[in-house]
Amino acid sequence: MMSPQVQKCIDDCLACYQACLSTAMGHCLEVGGAHVEKDHMTLMMACAEICRTAAHFMLIGSDHHPYICAECAEICDQCARDCKRLGGMELCVAACERCAASCREMAIPMTAG
Incomplete structure (x- = not known):
């Protein structure tokens, strides 16, 4: 069973992939x-x-997901900035920003301790 936070991040990642x-x-x-x-x-x-x-x-429940999510957040932030710069891609920007925020939350356990 997945936590609601993990499920939201999965949903945000898949929405960003599609966008x-x-x-x-x-x-x-x-x-x-x-x-x-x-x-x-x-x-x-x-x-x-x-x-x-x-x-x-x-x-798949990989213990490596915090590392992947940390990188995902970084790339999503960069993509959102570039799409804003070019303009006309508001849906992509919003999806990237949502995904980056969710992935940063998933990456927190990696940096704690």
């Missing part, structure tokens, strides 16, 4: 320009993948 992937493959490809530059697209794909991976680690 980043669909925004990159839809909005960014349609808009073009800076939205399809390598650094931005790589960041969005990295964000989507780390979110999926963090959810996976929590779902």
Whole structure:
């Protein structure tokens, strides 16, 4: 049985995975320009993948999930900033910010003690 906090983080990670992937493959490809530059697209794909991976680690009950969640929070923060900079990706920004906050909560046990 998972705690409500872990379940919320899983849900936030999966929502961010979906938002980043669909925004990159839809909005960014349609808009073009800076939205399809390598650094931005790589960041969005990295964000989507780390979110999926963090959810996976929590779902299988891995003791390593705090480490993955710490990295996920960092990448989500970076992705949110870059998407804000480019504009027009408010849903992605919101999903990244929610996921980063949830993942930071999951990473706290890693840094305690």
